[in-house]
Amino acid sequence: MISATRLTVRHRRTTAVDSLDLDLGNGVHALLGPNGAGKSSLLRVLATAAPAVEGELKLLERDPRRPAERLEIRRRLGYLPQTFGMFRGFTVRECVSYAAWLKDMPNRGAADAVERAVDQVGLTPRMDAKYRTLSGGMRRRVGIAQALVNTPRLLLLDEPTTGLDPAERDRLHALLRQLGATTTVVLATHLMEDVHACCDSAIILCAARKAFVGSPQALREAGGYGGIVAGNADAGHTR
Numbered sequence: 001m002i003s004a005t006r007l008t009v010r011h012r013r014t015t016a017v018d019s020l021d022l023d024l025g026n027g028v029h030a031l032l033g034p035n036g037a038g039k040s041s042l043l044r045v046l047a048t049a050a051p052a053v054e055g056e057l058k059l060l061e062r063d064p065r066r067p068a069e070r071l072e073i074r075r076r077l078g079y080l081p082q083t084f085g086m087f088r089g090f091t092v093r094e095c096v097s098y099a100a101w102l103k104d105m106p107n108r109g110a111a112d113a114v115e116r117a118v119d120q121v122g123l124t125p126r127m128d129a130k131y132r133t134l135s136g137g138m139r140r141r142v143g144i145a146q147a148l149v150n151t152p153r154l155l156l157l158d159e160p161t162t163g164l165d166p167a168e169r170d171r172l173h174a175l176l177r178q179l180g181a182t183t184t185v186v187l188a189t190h191l192m193e194d195v196h197a198c199c200d201s202a203i204i205l206c207a208a209r210k211a212f213v214g215s216p217q218a219l220r221e222a223g224g225y226g227g228i229v230a231g232n233a234d235a236g237h238t239r
């Protein structure tokens with residue numbers, strides 16, 4: 001569902017993702033790495049929110065550089081950015097309905113889809129509360145509901161568990177395990193708890209390069225996250 005070859009992402013003179021090869025199918029894939037490693041930059045490109053400067057990318061067997069195919073991808077995509085804003089006067093229902101509208105969902109069925117997505121993140125009791133009255137964790141859950149509303153085939157979540165209380169984290173882990181059966185989920189996180197609770201594989205970026213890809217078990221056998229990052233520390237210093 002994601003096929004990248006020598007994918008390179010730059011911000012002016014900074015190479016945020018350097019010649020990355022990646023093939024991911026259905027399942028939940030953790031995207032790990034130190035601050036500044038390139039996780040959010042990669043997710044933005046996978047979400048078609050920014051272009052890659054070099055390399056090949058196929059998302060859901062489509063080429064995001066072609067406008068018609070990009071539209072097809074976006075209809076099947078859910079993306080929670082690391083930071084996002086919402087109209088503070090919107091209710092939870094309006095926030096998620098707005099996302100459904102942006103994703104070009106047909107009006108028929110959208111209201112049910114909004115209710116389902118809000119229920120998936122446990123916000124049904126706050127359905128008609130204004131966004132500005134919500135706590136930080138609840139706001140993030142609105143963002144997750146926006147990502148889920150179109151039942152995406154490709155779900156990209158940038159640090160979705162940040163600020164979630166333990167019970168809500170458990171709920172999200174269970175939901176992601178369930179979604180992973182039919183969806184390609186990429187989850188950027190700093191928490192090994194997320195990896196062990198719901199991920200089928202882990203990708204570690206260090207200084208813009210892929211330092212590891214494999215199962216959580218293979219990661220343990222390779223020395224764990226700390227071992228991989230320490231082994232790649234020199235690359236970070238030369239960046």
Ligand SMILES: Nc1ncnc2c1ncn2[C@@H]1O[C@H](COP(=O)(O)OP(=O)(O)OP(=O)(O)O)[C@@H](O)[C@H]1O
Binds near residue numbers: 012014035036039040
């Ligand atoms: N808009 C931007 N303009 C210039 N440089 C940027 C921009 N966004 C990110 N960068 C740089 O690109 C590199 C990768 O940043 P990115 O945000 O992708 O890392 P990250 O792995 O998501 O980090 P974190 O764990 O802190 O969220 C860093 O060197 C960062 O300073």
